[in-house]
Amino acid sequence: MQQRRWHRATPSVVGALALTAALSVTATPALADPQKPTPVSVFPSDSLTVADPGQITGRRVDLPTDDCGAPISCGLVQQLNQLDGFDLDPRIAVRFTRPVDPAQAAAGITVQGPDGRRIGVDRVVWDPSTKTLYAHPAEQLAPATTYRLRVGDGPGNRSVEDTFTTLSATDGLLDLRRQIDDGSAFAAAGVTPGLRVDGVFPATGTTVSLVQDSSTTGADTTAVVPVPQAATDGTLVFGSYEAPSWLRPDVTIAQTPTEDAGPAPLGEARLPFVAVLPAGPTPPGGWPTAVFGHGFTRSTADVFIAAAVNSRSGIATIATNVVGHGYGPASTWQVSSGGTTTSLPAYGRGVDQNTDGAIGSTEGSSATGAAAAQSSRDALRQTSADVMTLVRSLGGTDVDGNGTPDLSGREVTYFGQSFGGIYGTMVTGADPAIARSVLNVPGGPITEIARLSPAFRNLTTESLRAAGLLNSDDPTRNHFQEQMPLRGEGPVTVTVPGAVAIQEYLARSTWLSRPGSPETFSPLIAPERAVFQIAYGDQTVPNPTSYTVIDAGDLWSRTSLYRNDRTPQAAINPHGFLLNLAEFPVAGIQGQTQVAAFLGRGEVVDPDQGGDVWEVPISDPALLLPLNFPQPALRP
Incomplete structure (x- = not known):
């Protein structure tokens, strides 16, 4: 598959101590003005890789494993050392001989790609304790590409330069799609594509409940949940299909060259x-x-x-269930x-991972x-591959048994809400069989959604607790302070002990997760194939994470902004506006329209027909740089 245009920068990291210890470029003291701060090391660097002809990049990461911290942090380094390059949004680290002005020093850092274009940096952090400046490229970088990192004011007033190569982040999912397309995945898994129908019912006069299997102990903890229905006519169809699975028991897919x-x-x-199914013939x-x-x-059920x-x-x-969902x-x-x-069987995909006898949502x-x-x-x-399999299982499905197909397998489209918008961006980028997509309130990377969202910040807390990195007793901060600026904000000087280690760990985790993140795949989406629906002030998938996904693919012309702040529902988290018709009766139907x-029809309509609640397309991408939460107390 041809990539469209990669231009937003986002490679990640290696630990602060490990980074500054790995001196990929070292100044000669005799050449440096002793009164002038000069760079003595930079990261990332191809010097932290080894040759590996089995990789697309010809390289494999080789970070130092000495003094890597707690077992979970060491395990993270070992997994990073299986990758064939650095993150698409690397956490650049430059150590200086003396203190610097962070803004001035950051202005001298650029990342240059093969086309010769230089990209500046933002999200700048200065750590005075180690005299290290951290930053990220201002644009997401392309996968499997070698870049030149340049830092101004080096020894003898010369710039310090080094090269680094990004990982081939799209390759894993594209491999799964190619196996599905050539049939090898179906042959290996013993799968025959197609739908098996379990039950067909008229929508009118039918009620549906989901009986949730939520216990492994035999205790009666099931819940019968009535399912609301907005479609009052047509046909409801329940069934199943077979799909190849690449997941191991620990919910990972093997990393291969x-x-x-x-x-x-x-x-x-x-x-x-x-x-x-709609009503009528x-x-x-x-x-x-x-x-x-x-x-x-x-x-x-949604x-x-x-x-x-x-x-x-x-x-x-x-629709089908995401991995781990449906109880x-x-x-x-x-x-x-x-x-x-x-x-009828609902084929729930949940498992009791923590062995507490219960199966959560x-x-x-x-x-x-x-x-x-x-x-x-x-x-x-895996969920993205499941959707690809479902698309290829549609054609010829005879729901009512009259010998003619009821579901077309041609020009299949997609739309997803929240998590569905996240993996939907991945599917749309990786699978040309998807004709068009609407991605509602997506964001990325997942690590940033968890860090910034009041609803999910506790997940970051638990991750940092496992790594032994919590640095605060304040529950209002979820027991950690990371001191990380948002894109477009000014430099931050670290004042909280442990903040740099948290930044380091989160950057490494993001780097490792990049092959399964939506911003990695949005550059593969041709603009005419997608529409993004974003909610201003979203507290579940915060606006800066939506900015990352859309900006990575330069898809601003295809972005529709719902201005919940201009409605009577302004105090309500707008994340669920598309499906929460009880609280958003107007916006939900407008969005679905x-x-x-x-x-x-492939037509992009203005849901409020020229009103001020919807901006189609978004008037200014910078609107999504801040969190835009309505109450300051909700800010992390």
Whole structure:
């Protein structure tokens, strides 16, 4: 697949102590003015790699493992040493002989690519204790590319330069898609693409409940959850399909040399689907079909709301569960129609990862043990592959048994909300079989969503606790202070002990997770194939993380901004506006109308027809640089 345009910088890191110890470029003291601060080391550097002809880049990372910290931090270094290059948003580190003015020193740092264009830096941090300046490129860098890092005012007033090579971050998911396309994944896993229908019901007069399998101890902890339905006519279809699985028990995918075809599937998984078909006679070849991607903690149950406007627009909508979602495998649908209640398997994908006897709403969606720093990287890659398999399982599906197909497998479209927008960006970038996509409130990387969101910051706390890096007793700060500036903010001087170590750990974790992150794949999306819907002041997927995803692919012309701050709901977190019709009855239908118009006709409509609540496209990308939270108390 041809990449479109990579231009936003984002490689990550190595530990502060490890970084400054690895002197990739060293000044000669005799050449330096003793009264003038001069750089004595820079990171990243290809000097911290070894030759490896099995990799696309010809290199493999080789960070020092001595004094790497707690076991989880050492394990993180060992995993980074399997990669074929540095992060796409590296945490640049420059150690000086004397204190510097952070802003002035940062102005002398540039990253130059093969085309000769120089990129500056931002998100600057100065650590006076080690005389080290940290920064990130102002634009996301391209994968598998060698860059020249230049620092001004070196020895003898000459610049200090070094080179570093970025990892081939898209390769892993592209390998899975190629295996799906050439059939080798299906052959290896023993999978035959296609849908198996378990039950078909008229939407009118039918009620649905999800019985959640949430216990492994035999205790009666199941919950019967009524499922709201917005589509009042048409047909509801329940069933399953087989998909190749690359996931190991610890929710990771094996890292193989990037020059090969990628790891082989380890087996097959039977996954759920729920589809909502429009009312009326089926068109020849079947209904145009959109795949819906649900959010974090959610399940296929959301398709009944998500399909509302699609159904009225003549588009069928189908959904499956994300890895680790839908509760346990014994979960069932209870479908009441025509005076009869039918129990159907819901194929929950949750597992009891922490062995406490309970299965939570997301349990099984993150890596465990020594691989915990990978977070949801491989669960997202597996889910993306599951969507690709679902797309290839649609054609020819005969729902009602009349011998003609009801779901078209041609020009399949996609729309996803929140987590569904995140892996939907990955799918859209990696899979040309997706004709068009609407990505609602996505963001990335996951590590930044967790750090900045009041809803998820506790996840960062637990990660730092496991690494022994918590540095605060203040629960209002979630027991850590990282002192990290947002993009576009001025330099920060570190004053809190332990903040640099936290920055280091988060940057390494982001680096490791980059192959399963949406901003890695947004540069592969041609603008005409996507629309992004962003909510101003989103407290769940904060605006700066949405900026990262959209800016990485230069997709601002395809970005639609919902200005919740200009509505009577301004005090409510707008993250769920698309599906939360109880609190956002107008914005939800407006957003879904924009979805249906783009998926059905490729048309980008203004949901409020020239009003001031929707900006189509966004008037100024800088609007998404701040958090924009309505209450200061919610700021991390």
